[in-house]
Amino acid sequence: MxxxxxxxxxxxxxxxxxxxxxxxxxxxxxxxxxxxxxxxxxxxxxxxxxxxxxxxxxxxxxxxxxxxxxxxxxxxxxxxxxxxxxxxxxxxxxxxxxxxxxxxxxxxxxxxxxxxxxxxxxxxxxxxxxxxTFQSLLKQYQGDLLWSLAWGLLVGLTGSIFLAHNIKKQTYNLEPYEIAKLFEERSAVMQAMDMGIIATDEAGRIQFMNKLAKQYTGVGEDPFSGHLSELFRDNWLSSLEDLNRSFIHKPALVRGTMYLVSLHPVYVQEQFAGAVLTMTDHMEAHRLAEELTGIKSLVDDLRAQNHEYMNRLHSIAGLIQLGRTEEALQIILDETENEEHLARFIREHINDYAISGLLLGKYAKAREAGVSFELDPASHLDQVVQGLSSGDVITILGNLLDNAIEACAAQQGEKRIWCRINGDGSRLMIEVCDTGKGMNDEERRNMFKYGYSTKAPDGRGIGLALVKEIVDANQGIIMVDTKEEEGTTVKVEIKRTRGDRHD
Structure with missing residues (x-):
């Protein structure tokens, strides 16, 4: 100055x-x-x-x-x-x-x-x-300088307090290092998601794309800041104008692959600020849905049953061609008797068509794997416990039987599984025993954890985790008795709680 x-x-x-x-x-x-x-x-x-x-x-x-x-x-x-x-x-x-x-x-x-x-x-x-001289000027203007400094300090202090308050309000009372940390965490979370994520402003200009979104759309690693219509040129997303209207899982073909696209508008202080698009691989979503709903397991069982029938038909056809009709007839009678006996027992004792179909499918799957399947004669299911659906029982029973069959198939010697199911509306008990390889301590501790699997790389460790989730949600219990090289017994018991009574 x-x-x-x-x-x-x-x-x-x-x-x-x-x-x-x-x-x-x-x-x-x-x-x-x-x-x-x-x-x-x-x-x-x-x-x-x-x-x-x-x-x-x-x-x-x-x-x-x-x-x-x-x-x-x-x-x-x-x-x-x-x-x-x-x-x-x-x-x-x-x-x-x-x-x-x-x-x-x-x-x-x-x-x-x-x-x-x-x-x-x-x-x-x-x-x-x-x-x-500088000293003389300072002496001459000393009073004015002091007043100017005082007023400047007062105005600056007042302004800084107001500015700091306004900035704090805009940043939700977060410090700069906290904002930086939140930004880094948000970026890390977005990059870790197993779906493509695209964020736009209110005009549709792209502000953020995670790695998976860049991979799906083929833009490479370089930042892309164009308009949404520039990113999707060959499908209906290129003409998407109303970003304020949400939709979920609409199919869109992008670079030859079908994706399920969802749009979610974003509001800041009740003002439209942009939108977030998510992209999920259609095949991956379909595979996961099959896994979670048990459809995949049912399809595998039907395939196994079909394969078993084809083997029998081939055997019968071969015997007929060789002129050994009596042997062919005996095979037909034996197989028919066995199948009819099991089907009749299940029909009379299991009062649920979906669960009956599951048991027949698992029986065929076990036979294809060379495993003897025995359904306990004392089994009966009058009705499912209130609070449980047939789908829940299918998930529990199907996963326990699948694991038992796979454990026996990988074992030398006797391959046998035994199953008992009882339910009368107030109580459900499922018990599955196998003569498989059993489990060690680590496998026993982690068997119900999501993602833990001892199967091939395509095993995802979901089945038993879903079983545990259903049992816990219904306040049931799971008991596991296992011994390496001898086999495993898993028993699930769920009772109707007081809150389920409608007296």
Whole structure:
């Protein structure tokens, strides 16, 4: 601030000095006597009167040889001017300079003195005003500076408090490091999602894409900030205009692959701010749905049953072609009797068609795997426990039987599973035993955890986790008895709770 004040002050002094110098250069007595012998006696009194009247520090008149004709220190009159900044003035130039003279640093104005006709230069009028020191300026403006600083501090403090409050309000009272942490966490979460995520502003310009979305749309690793219509050129998403209307799982073909696309509008302080699109691979979603609903297991069972029937038909056809019709007939009677006996038992004791179909399917699957399947004669299911659906029972029973069949199929020696199911509406009990490989301590501890699997890489560790979830949700219990190389017994029991009674 002081530097700015000093600069403005010096500029003002320069303008004042050059105005006085112009006046002095026009005085006839000075113009006529500069450069003449004895001229100093006339010029000095005039220059001093003007100096005192105008309150400048010095007025010096020099001739073309730089000889002084006036000076506040009369001892310097008649001597050569040695400022070094007067050369241009001797060539008819008018200017202001700052230089160190006899009395110290000064703002000096140089104005040429011309003869009466204004044709020939006869000398130079120099007016000097000493520049104040930094300390003198500080002393002179001390009061103003203090007041300015006080007011500036008050205004700045008030403004900073208001600004900080406003910023805090806009950032939900979060500190900068907290905002940075939230941003990093949000980015990490978005990148970790197993679906493509695209965020747009209210105009449809893309603001964010996670790695999976870039992979699905083929934009590569480089940031993409174009419009949504530029990203999806060959399907209905290219003409999507109303981002304020949500939809879920609409199919869209992108680069030859079918995806399920969902749109969710985003609002900030009740104002529409953009939208989030999610992309899920249609085949992956279909596979997962089959896994969760048990459809995949039922399809596998039907495939196994069909395969078993085809084997029998091939055997029968071969015997007939060989003319061994009696043996072919005996196979038909044996198989029919076995199937009919099991089907009749299930039909009479299991009062649920979906569960009956599951048991028949698992029987066929076990036979295909070379595993003996025995359904306990004491089994009966009058009705499912209130609070459970047939789908829940299918999930529990199907997963237990699948694991038992797979455990036996991988084992040498006897391969046998035994199953019992009992239910009367108030209680459900399912017990499955196998002579498979059993489980070690680690497998026993982790068998109900999501994602844990001892199967091939395509095993996802979902089945038993779903069983545990259903049992826990209905306040049931699971008991597991296992021994390596000998087999495993799993027993599930669910009772109707008081909250389910409708008396």
């Amino acid at each position: 002081l530097i700015s004040v000093s600069s403005a002050f010096e500029k003002e002094l320069g303008q004042r000095a050059i105005a006085i110098a112009r006046t002095v250069a026009q005085l006839p007595d000075i113009r006529d006597n500069v450069g003449r012998p004895g001229g100093a006696e006339i010029i000095q009194p005039i220059a001093e009167r003007v100096r005192l009247a105008t309150n400048v520090d010095y007025i010096v008149i020099i001739d073309m040889n730089r000889i002084r004709y006036s000076h506040p220190s009369e001892s310097l009159i008649g001597k050569v001017f040695e400022g070094g900044d007067e050369k241009a003035a001797l060539s008819e130039h008018e200017y202001i300079s700052k230089a160190y003279g006899v009395q110290g640093y000064a703002i000096r104005a140089f104005v040429p003195i011309m003869d009466e006709e204004g044709i020939r230069q006869v000398g130079v009028a120099v007016v000097g005003i000493l520049t104040p």
